[in-house]
Amino acid sequence: MRGPIAIMAAALLAFAGALAVRAAAPVAGVADAAILADVMPPKLSDFGFFADAPAQVPRDGVVPYRLNTALWSDGADKLRFVYVPAGARARARDAGDDGGLLDLPVGSALIKTFAFTEDGRRRLIETRLLLHRAQGWVALPYLWNAEQTEARLALAGARLPIATPQGPTISYRVPNKNQCKECHGVDGAVVPIGTKARNLAHGWLAAMVSAGRLDRMPQGADAVPLWEAREAASAVAAARGYLDVNCAHCHRPGASASNSGLDLRWEQADRAALGVMKRPVAAGRGAGAMLFDVVPGKPDESILTHRMASTEPGVAMPELGKDSVDAEGLAVVRRWIEEGAK
Amino acid sequence: MIRHAFVATLLLSAAAPAIAATHQVAAGEGAQERLQEALILAQPGDTVELGAGRFVLTDGLSLDANGVTVKGAGMDKTVLDFTGQKGAGEGLLVTGDRVTLRDFALENPKGDGVKSKGADDIVYYRVRVTWTGGPKATNGAYGLYPVESTNVLIDGCLVSGASDAGIYVGQSRKITVRNSTVSENVAGIEIENSRDALVEGNVATRNTGGILVFDLPALPVMNGGNVIVRGNQVFDNTTANFAPPGNIVASVRRGTGVLVMANDGVLVEGNSIRGNPTSGVMVIAYPLAFTDTRYNPHARNVTVGENVFENNGTDPQIDGAPMLLQAFGGALPPVLWDGNFEGQTGLRVAKGVAGWSLGLTRPAQPLEESRPAPLAVGTPAAFDAAGIGAPAELDKRI
Numbered sequence: 001m002r003g004p005i006a007i008m009a010a011a012l013l014a015f016a017g018a019l020a021v022r023a024a025a026p027v028a029g030v031a032d033a034a035i036l037a038d039v040m041p042p043k044l045s046d047f048g049f050f051a052d053a054p055a056q057v058p059r060d061g062v063v064p065y066r067l068n069t070a071l072w073s074d075g076a077d078k079l080r081f082v083y084v085p086a087g088a089r090a091r092a093r094d095a096g097d098d099g100g101l102l103d104l105p106v107g108s109a110l111i112k113t114f115a116f117t118e119d120g121r122r123r124l125i126e127t128r129l130l131l132h133r134a135q136g137w138v139a140l141p142y143l144w145n146a147e148q149t150e151a152r153l154a155l156a157g158a159r160l161p162i163a164t165p166q167g168p169t170i171s172y173r174v175p176n177k178n179q180c181k182e183c184h185g186v187d188g189a190v191v192p193i194g195t196k197a198r199n200l201a202h203g204w205l206a207a208m209v210s211a212g213r214l215d216r217m218p219q220g221a222d223a224v225p226l227w228e229a230r231e232a233a234s235a236v237a238a239a240r241g242y243l244d245v246n247c248a249h250c251h252r253p254g255a256s257a258s259n260s261g262l263d264l265r266w267e268q269a270d271r272a273a274l275g276v277m278k279r280p281v282a283a284g285r286g287a288g289a290m291l292f293d294v295v296p297g298k299p300d301e302s303i304l305t306h307r308m309a310s311t312e313p314g315v316a317m318p319e320l321g322k323d324s325v326d327a328e329g330l331a332v333v334r335r336w337i338e339e340g341a342k
Numbered sequence: 343m344i345r346h347a348f349v350a351t352l353l354l355s356a357a358a359p360a361i362a363a364t365h366q367v368a369a370g371e372g373a374q375e376r377l378q379e380a381l382i383l384a385q386p387g388d389t390v391e392l393g394a395g396r397f398v399l400t401d402g403l404s405l406d407a408n409g410v411t412v413k414g415a416g417m418d419k420t421v422l423d424f425t426g427q428k429g430a431g432e433g434l435l436v437t438g439d440r441v442t443l444r445d446f447a448l449e450n451p452k453g454d455g456v457k458s459k460g461a462d463d464i465v466y467y468r469v470r471v472t473w474t475g476g477p478k479a480t481n482g483a484y485g486l487y488p489v490e491s492t493n494v495l496i497d498g499c500l501v502s503g504a505s506d507a508g509i510y511v512g513q514s515r516k517i518t519v520r521n522s523t524v525s526e527n528v529a530g531i532e533i534e535n536s537r538d539a540l541v542e543g544n545v546a547t548r549n550t551g552g553i554l555v556f557d558l559p560a561l562p563v564m565n566g567g568n569v570i571v572r573g574n575q576v577f578d579n580t581t582a583n584f585a586p587p588g589n590i591v592a593s594v595r596r597g598t599g600v601l602v603m604a605n606d607g608v609l610v611e612g613n614s615i616r617g618n619p620t621s622g623v624m625v626i627a628y629p630l631a632f633t634d635t636r637y638n639p640h641a642r643n644v645t646v647g648e649n650v651f652e653n654n655g656t657d658p659q660i661d662g663a664p665m666l667l668q669a670f671g672g673a674l675p676p677v678l679w680d681g682n683f684e685g686q687t688g689l690r691v692a693k694g695v696a697g698w699s700l701g702l703t704r705p706a707q708p709l710e711e712s713r714p715a716p717l718a719v720g721t722p723a724a725f726d727a728a729g730i731g732a733p734a735e736l737d738k739r740i
Binding site for chain 2 (some may be wrong): 021159176178181186259275278281282287303314319320322
């Protein structure tokens with residue numbers, strides 16, 4: 001049994017570095033030790049990612065970015081930042097290599113803040129961190145306080161009422177630490193999902209190269225359509241981009257839903273793997289009264305759209321981070337199916 | 343919400359010395375956060391001990407650590423109540439290896455009960471999953487759901503009300519399901535796309551189908567087989583099929599005792615199979631069209647040995663049932679075979695086991711083309727039981 005004294009002693013010994021960082025308030029820069037040490041710092045401010053955290057103004061070296069097509073999370077605004085430690089550079093990978101997922105060095109961090117606008121004011125809900133440590137990536141969720149002054153580690157997640165931009169007030173779910181891995185897990189390890197060259201703008205990548213934070217321009221960048229310009233893209237590209245970003249982190253080999261046999265990655269060319277005339281395996285009642293994942297020309301007979309259109313646990317997809325329906329995403333996928341799911 | 347006193351524990355947890363600890367969690371206010379925190383902070387060798395009482399939960403729980411035991415005060419004393427669940431696809435998700443789950447219950451999870459995925463060396467002991475409203479299409483799909491795992495032991499568990507399978511083992515290897523009771527599920531026990539499974543000493547009653555062993559196409563793991571179904575009580579599986587259409591179990595006929603479909607090497611022996619109105623044992627090829635070239639739709643090397651058969655096939659859910667019943671003298675013989683075989687690997691039955699064949703000659707052949715006839719197949723060769731079942735080491739944890 002661990003006694004309280006042993007706890008304190010071990011904590012002090014093992015985490016003197018992190019404690020020292022926290023003791024030196026205010027933190028002058030990004031606290032590399034907090035990223036690297038084998039600890040779970042209790043406050044977001046312990047990392048020093050922001051010059052002004054409530055306003056989400058990042059420190060030097062913490063670079064904002066966006067994705068062409070993003071994961072939809074109940075309509076939350078997302079503020080994304082990437083941190084590469086001083087003196088290090090990310091390595092580009094070409095789109096043919098896992099979508100061109102940036103190879104971020106140990107000591108890097110991905111920071112994503114979820115916010116909603118209420119009464120004309122932005123309210124920060126949670127900030128999720130992916131920290132690249134020597135032993136691999138670690139995911140930690142931080143929940144903002146009501147005063148909007150600090151975000152605290154919320155290992156077990158939380159639920160809170162949120163008025164969504166699309167209308168209804170929902171019970172918004174902040175995922176727990178393990179649930180981070182349900183989406184970010186491939187072959188048992190936590191990995192970043194979004195920062196793939198194909199889903200990042202040429203301009204942003206070029207700026208990263210000029211700033212010396214990225215070694216070169218990757219091939220195949222910027223291929224996924226820009227979401228707000230999706231009308232100009234083909235139905236196929238818009239839908240496949242959406243499905244890749246919103247579904248394929250689980251529905252791919254080695255990930256949470258690998259056993260379904262459904263693989264919705266952008267690069268998947270086998271229509272059966274994409275669900276076309278594929279029978280469900282372990283969908284249970286999620287299948288509704290339908291026989292196939294995707295029936296070309298018939299979105300109303302396709303399990304894929306049926307589950308996207310549901311908010312009921314056990315039926316709704318995605319299983320996590322969704323308490324309302326993404327009408328725009330659903331429309332894009334329906335259109336793809338109507339046009340033959342090519 | 344994280345309390346202040348919690349911080350020291352948090353700081354410690356990531357690099358704590360490997361001394362087994364017990365984390366006690368009581369029912370009551372804040373159970374969701376307290377229990378989930380304990381599951382996250384548990385280290386290999388630790389036990390998360392659930393007190394007696396009803397844990398009212400709003401979200402799925404998950405355990406990702408290796409070597410953790412989650413132990414309640416008994417399957418009737420510690421109840422994880424998911425009646426008000428708002429999110430997640432299951433009640434408890436386990437992704438760590440060497441996990442032991444024992445002596446607690448889950449009630450009314452919205453999706454599956456316990457799912458363990460890629461979780462090797464797992465033991466489920468005296469775990470109960472109940473949908474308390476009885477069989478309903480709105481119940482969750484699977485009660486206990488190990489998938490993509492090697493070394494799985496399920497013992498003394500109890501599942502009722504699953505709208506798919508009570509105990510479902512999928513895409514796994516080295517499996518034992520024993521001494522468990524499954525009732526009022528669509529499928530009682532289902533072994534799917536799995537190898538080396540022993541299903542022994544269970545009670546399967548009042549399901550639509552009692553025990554199902556089969557392979558499906560287009561899955562990452564296929565070539566299921568090497569399965570023994572032995573010493574089970576499979577009786578009165580008379581519940582009308584309440585699965586939503588679309589899933590394979592929705593096609594299971596009410597009153598199927600043991601179903602073997604598209605599998606290689608299955609022994610059904612020493613069971614008591616009684617009062618299953620469609621068929622005591624059914625051995626068939628996969629009946630639907632498929633495009634997966636890796637898939638073999640045939641039931642191969644299936645042996646039905648000596649079993650107690652009583653009162654099966656009296657009210658079969660099969661087209662032309664009245665004529666069939668008349669032809670067979672009021673009840674169908676206990677073993678139904680579709681007639682499909684591949685090479686020399688067709689069905690074999692012990693001497694004296696009665697059966698009938700649909701006389702089909704190819705998988706997915708329309709049933710209208712069936713030519714029913716009494717079963718005429720060979721007697722079994724010895725069945726090689728070596729390597730079947732979970733490794734004995736797992737027994738030490740119960």
